[in-house]
Amino acid sequence: MSQAVIQLGPVTCPSCIKKIEAAVSKIEGVETVKVLFNSSKVKAEFDGNKTSGNDISEIIQKLGYEVQSVKES
Numbered sequence: 001m002s003q004a005v006i007q008l009g010p011v012t013c014p015s016c017i018k019k020i021e022a023a024v025s026k027i028e029g030v031e032t033v034k035v036l037f038n039s040s041k042v043k044a045e046f047d048g049n050k051t052s053g054n055d056i057s058e059i060i061q062k063l064g065y066e067v068q069s070v071k072e073s
Contacts, residue, residue, distance in 0.1 A: 001031065003073050004053030006042040009066030011035065016065070023059055027051050 011017060017035040020042060024033040029050025034043050044056055053072035061067050 001045050002048035002053075004042075004044050004046070004056060005071045006044070006053065006057050006060065007068040007070075008040040008042060008060065009068060011037060011040045011065070019063060020060055020065065023063055024056055027056060027059060030056070 011020075014037070017037055020035050021033050024030055024042065024044060027046070029047035030044055031047070032043075032045045033056075035041070036043065042056070042060065044053070046052075046056070053070045057067045057070045
């Protein structure tokens, strides 16, 4: 299982969090996703054979949110 921490620009509302979590959870291979409101970070666990941190960040950008960095382990 791989993990990614994606730093976003400011996330300002609870509905933004739900929107991001819903979209990322639909990506094939994503097991868990959590948006941390106070730090504007997305933490995701996923099958590295099916997706990647960069794939997840691309979906978040398509939703209109700024991705500042992606750290994958």
